[in-house]
Amino acid sequence: xxxxxxxxxEYTLGERVYLVEITKGLGLTxxxxxxxxxxxxxxxxxxxxxxxxYPEDRREIAPIFRGAHMLMLNEKGQxxxxxxxxxxKACPAKCITVKRGKRQEGEEDKYAxxxxxxxxxIDMLRCIFCGNCESACPKGALVLGPGYELAEYDMESCIYxxxxxxxxxxxxxxxxxxxxxxKPVPVDAPPAPKKKPAAKKGAGASAQKAKAPPKAEGKKxxxxxxxxxxxxxxxx
Amino acid sequence: MADWQIDLIKVVxxxxxxxxxxxxxxWVERRASAMMQDRLGPNxxxxxxxxxxxxxxxxLFTKEDIIPEKARKILFVLGxxxxxxxxxxxxxxxxxxxxxxxxxKEIILQVSDVNIGFLYVLALGAIGVxxxxxxxxxxxxxxxxxxxxxxxxxxxSYEVPMGLALLTIVLLxxxxxxxxxxxxxxxxxxxxxxxxxxxxQPLGFIIFLVAAYAEANRVPFDLPECESELVTGYHTxxxxxxxxxxxxxxxxxxxxxxxxxxxxxxxxxxxxxxDMSKFLGPVAYGIASFTVFFLKQAFFLFLFVWVxxxxxxFRYDQLMGLGWKALIPLGLVNLFVxxxxxxxxI
Numbered sequence: 001x002x003x004x005x006x007x008x009x010e011y012t013l014g015e016r017v018y019l020v021e022i023t024k025g026l027g028l029t030x031x032x033x034x035x036x037x038x039x040x041x042x043x044x045x046x047x048x049x050x051x052x053x054y055p056e057d058r059r060e061i062a063p064i065f066r067g068a069h070m071l072m073l074n075e076k077g078q079x080x081x082x083x084x085x086x087x088x089k090a091c092p093a094k095c096i097t098v099k100r101g102k103r104q105e106g107e108e109d110k111y112a113x114x115x116x117x118x119x120x121x122i123d124m125l126r127c128i129f130c131g132n133c134e135s136a137c138p139k140g141a142l143v144l145g146p147g148y149e150l151a152e153y154d155m156e157s158c159i160y161x162x163x164x165x166x167x168x169x170x171x172x173x174x175x176x177x178x179x180x181x182x183k184p185v186p187v188d189a190p191p192a193p194k195k196k197p198a199a200k201k202g203a204g205a206s207a208q209k210a211k212a213p214p215k216a217e218g219k220k221x222x223x224x225x226x227x228x229x230x231x232x233x234x235x236x
Numbered sequence: 237m238a239d240w241q242i243d244l245i246k247v248v249x250x251x252x253x254x255x256x257x258x259x260x261x262x263w264v265e266r267r268a269s270a271m272m273q274d275r276l277g278p279n280x281x282x283x284x285x286x287x288x289x290x291x292x293x294x295x296l297f298t299k300e301d302i303i304p305e306k307a308r309k310i311l312f313v314l315g316x317x318x319x320x321x322x323x324x325x326x327x328x329x330x331x332x333x334x335x336x337x338x339x340x341k342e343i344i345l346q347v348s349d350v351n352i353g354f355l356y357v358l359a360l361g362a363i364g365v366x367x368x369x370x371x372x373x374x375x376x377x378x379x380x381x382x383x384x385x386x387x388x389x390x391x392x393s394y395e396v397p398m399g400l401a402l403l404t405i406v407l408l409x410x411x412x413x414x415x416x417x418x419x420x421x422x423x424x425x426x427x428x429x430x431x432x433x434x435x436x437q438p439l440g441f442i443i444f445l446v447a448a449y450a451e452a453n454r455v456p457f458d459l460p461e462c463e464s465e466l467v468t469g470y471h472t473x474x475x476x477x478x479x480x481x482x483x484x485x486x487x488x489x490x491x492x493x494x495x496x497x498x499x500x501x502x503x504x505x506x507x508x509x510x511d512m513s514k515f516l517g518p519v520a521y522g523i524a525s526f527t528v529f530f531l532k533q534a535f536f537l538f539l540f541v542w543v544x545x546x547x548x549x550f551r552y553d554q555l556m557g558l559g560w561k562a563l564i565p566l567g568l569v570n571l572f573v574x575x576x577x578x579x580x581x582i
Contacts, residue, residue: 019442025546029272033542036271050274 061146063179066129068147069122069160070168072140074112079166080141083117090136095126113139120162124150145169146177246347247328254327257537258487259289265541272545296480304376304473311374316478319367320485322360326492329353331415332529333505334513336522345505345526346415353414354406357496358399361451364489365391368453368460371482372470383469386552387460390450393559394457398447400567401440404574405500408436414496418504422511430508433501439570441501443563448493450555453486455544457555464549494536498529505529 014020039048052059061067072080083100101118103111110116133142145168152158160168172178263278263286270277279285303312333345350356365387372384409417417433425431434441450457461469471482498504505525506512512528513521550558 022543022547026542029542029546032274033268033271036274040271040276048274048276051276053276 061148061177065146065148066131066134066144068124068145068150068168069127069133069165070143070145070147070172071120071162071165072143072169073166076109076112078110078112079116080112080139081117081120081137082113082115082139082141083120084115084138086136086138087133087142090132092130092132093126093128095123096133097121097123117162120165122160122165124158124160125155143179145172145179146175147172242341242343243347246343246345250327250330250332250347251324253332254324254488254491255484257491257533258484259293261487261490261537261541262289262292262483264538265544268538268541269545272542293480296477299476301476301478306376307473308374308376311370312473313478315367315371315374316474316481316485317367318370319364320481320488322364322367323485323488323492326357326360327488327495329356329414330492330495331418331499331504332495333522333526335525337518338522343522344415345522349413349415352412354402354412354417357414357492358395358402361489362391362395364485367482367485368470371474372460375470375473377473379466379468379472380470383460383462383466383472386462386466387453387470389552390453390457390459390555393556394447394450394563397443397559397563397567398451400564400571401437401443401447402500404437404440404567404571405433407571407574407578408433414499418499418506421503422506424509430503432503432508437501437570437574439566440574443567443570444501445497446558446563448497449540449543450559452489452493452540454490454540456547456550458549459552459555462549490537490540491533494533494540495529497536498532502532504532 036048041047074080083098085098085100088094088096088098097119098117099119100115103114103116129144131144134144137143147168150158266288267277267279267285269275277285278288281287281291303309328347329350331344331346331349335342335344337343368387369384372380372382372387375381405417406412409420411417411420421431421433423431425435429435449455453460459469461471463469466472471479474482505528507528512524516524
């Protein structure tokens with residue numbers, strides 16, 4: 001890239017006297033001053049637009065915020081976790097320790113699955129809040145919640161045990177900050193474009209029988225058309 | 237009440253008042269700067285953070301008092317008082333109100349109406365620089381000595397234009413007493429303007445204002461302090477209440493300069509167009525005149541803060557150039573023209 005020559009700007013007399021320029025600058029700072037003074041007299045949280053007064057104002061967090069973990073319960077109050085250890089495998093920081101226990105007789109109202117986690121520890125000092133554990137969990141039992149005030153006075157309390165994780169869930173539930181139920185992601189996902197026309201055909205087949213077959217036949221092979229027919233059956 | 241008792245009360249009042257202004261100014265500076273920069277500033281201690289200066293004062297008093305090992309001990313200790321005392325003393329000749337009648341006695345609201353009050357202020361302003369230079373030299377540190385040197389160099393380049401600007405005022409009013417100058421600024425000028433010094437000496441006012449910023453070591457001329465180059469300049473090695481005294485002296489100095497500006501160029505305690513003494517009682521008039529003076533002073537104190545957070549610092553040679561190449565010739569021309577006009581009109 002060719003270097004542009006430096007052109008020294010000639011100042012006009014008004015600029016060299018500098019007083020006019022200072023007055024312009026004073027006007028700018030005055031504008032900010034008045035704006036912020038007015039803002040600070042507003043009522044309610046978060047009055048000055050650029051600042052959050054932290055202990056009083058708290059930032060609104062997104063519904064999918066990844067904060068402190070929580071162990072979920074289902075609507076009957078049963079623990080969802082089956083202690084499979086998928087989360088521990090998925091964790092890149094290796095901060096999760098799970099031990100599996102078998103459900104005994106008479107514990108059916110406590111645990112949802114046949115097995116449960118007897119210990120569940122997350123080392124929050126090592127956690128990087130990536131959310132891999134959440135997506136790895138087959139039961140949706142481990143979720144990264146809304147909590148973000150994670151400071152502690154000693155290192156031991158930074159290792160969250162099961163009680164703490166369940167307490168996190170109860171706290172988030174009491175505050176109504178649980179994540180909205182998400183649409184289940186299809187587990188077996190072959191490349192999307194292949195399946196799409198077939199699905200389209202399956203859905204639209206009953207309504208537009210005349211249109212759909214030639215389209216499918218023209219574009220894809222017979223294999224796809226057959227797939228569409230097999231999907232058509234349960235719909236009918 | 238005897239005269240000396242009245243004088244004592246006035247001295248104590250103005251002393252406490254100067255301290256109070258300095259204390260509140262530290263808060264105003266921090267909050268106003270925050271508001272200008274879209275921040276919040278200290279707002280935790282007390283309502284709106286108003287007790288922050290108190291908390292700072294307690295902190296400064298309880299900190300360890302360190303004197304560097306290789307410092308000149310006596311001079312090191314002497315520095316801060318030498319800087320702060322002249323700033324306080326200059327308040328003695330400031331006419332902060334007209335007069336008040338208490339117990340059948342007419343009291344002039346000024347500690348002492350010295351007939352050379354004006355020169356007294358200038359002299360004390362120059363002495364304050366000794367505090368900086370001595371403190372900077374005694375610290376035995378390179379940043380401190382550079383700050384002190386800059387203070388001296390700055391002094392000679394702004395004291396001259398300041399003196400020239402003030403000379404024109406003396407020519408105009410024919411007196412050195414600040415109180416008489418304020419009295420001469422009553423009434424109107426050219427029929428519609430208030431009879432203030434700024435309308436008779438606009439150029440003198442600008443020169444004085446620029447020099448006042450240099451005198452108070454404020455941005456854009458805070459070269460002796462200069463945080464970005466010299467740590468904090470002449471008081472780098474100071475800590476605890478000695479540092480507090482330097483900072484305090486600076487704010488008291490601001491108060492003095494604002495007061496002088498008001499009494500020289502803005503009619504002191506008098507409202508424009510309105511003669512308050514005609515419809516107010518003698519006590520109420522005293523209080524009202526003091527309030528008017530304080531409001532005018534408060535504006536200039538705020539202007540100091542306002543300019544500080546608007547204008548960047550001048551470079552060293554730029555300040556010298558401004559002082560010697562711009563302000564002094566302008567001041568001389570202004571002096572010449574004023575002298576000519578005064579000579580022709582008398």
